[in-house]
Amino acid sequence: MQKTYKSWLNGDFESIEKEYTEDTPLLDKDGTVLAKGWARHNVFDYDRDLVKSPLRRKEWDFYQISDGSYMAQISFANISLGGYASAVLVNLKTGKTEANVMSPFIGGRNRYILPKKGDVPGKVSMKVGKALFETETTETMRTLSFSMGRIKCRFKMDIMPGLENITTVLPFTGHPDRYFMTTKQNCMPVEGTFSTGDTVVPFKKDNAFCVLDWGRVCTPYSLVWYWGNGSAFITDSVGKKHLFGFEITWGIGDESNATETAVFYDGKLHKFGPVDVIDFPKPDKYMDPWEFVSKDGRFALTMEPFYDHHTDLNILAMRMHSHQVHGKWNGTVTLDDGTRLQIKDMYAFCEYVENRW
DSSP, X not given: OOOSSOOGGGTOOOOXXXXXXXXXXXXXXXXXXXXXXXXXXXXXXXXXXXXXXXXXXXXXXXXXXXXXXXEEEEEEEEOSSEEEEEEEEEEXXXXXXXXXXXEEEEOOTTSSOOOSOSSSSEEEEEEETTEEEEEXXXXXXXXXXXXXXXXXXXXXXXXXXXXXXXXXXXXXXXXXXXXXXXXXXEEEEEEXXXXXXXXXXXXXXXXXXXXXXXXXEEOOSEEEEEEEEEEEEEEOTTSOEEEEEEEEEESSSOOSSOOEEEEEETTEEEEOOOEEESSOOXXXXXXXXXXXXXXXXXXXXXXXXXXXXXXXXXXXXXXXXXXXXXXXXXXXXXXXXSOEEXXXXXXXXXXXXXXXX
């Protein structure tokens, strides 16, 4: 099996899954990574001024909203040399990108400073050129808006009481000052609209969900990763509806202290171990079934793809190459108490990415 990272399927990977429950500094005074593990909320205190290699520092707030028919991606990123605010709308049924706007900026080291945490109440307001990116978070709600020319977006997300997320800090072997810290916030039913002039695409809470990918990283030049995520309402054997979601990311950095793998059920996180896909999709198997399996057997789902959102951005020495594959997921997941959930025709995605940035 072709791999560019360690995989438990090859017998060369172990993780102790170290959980942090109290506030702890991310970096030492010399920029060395102190915290290596995962948490149910972001308890890692981030001081961007302690980053030893500020030109390798990257910070982003990325929102992906979808109902299985349309996908909206709204993001703000500061990657030290510059950054951007952007909005994308994709018709998942036709594969047509119906909107794609970006407002870039140069020199982001000390401009457009984003919050130190993404899962606490607060506000963000960033104006870049003609683009305006704004968010407001409370204990029970998150709003997101973006406007640029003919593009206008506004979304409102529910945050259920006690909603947990998965926040991970992954170091890089041989680079004591490099790390990949992200928060993935699932299970946010969302309503709102994405407008492109006279065309308005609505999203409804009964089948539309938002995932927040909040990142504060300092990485080597080249990265490879998988990222899979989804949320849905599912019904149990007695007809009761539950809010369900999952997060699977792997292949980034040293995962010996944590893997970014979790199931969410009615707002609570259920942690499981390393995951992988049986058949490596590169270079021409992206539209074949993806069979996922975790080392502990608690995550066993297969995705039947219906759309590959392929992007390949080359700018000088930077390349962002992604196959974000969307499909229907079927199989089983097992909660911490041993309850096995049957997942049937759930819409979700998984991507394979190779980046140089």
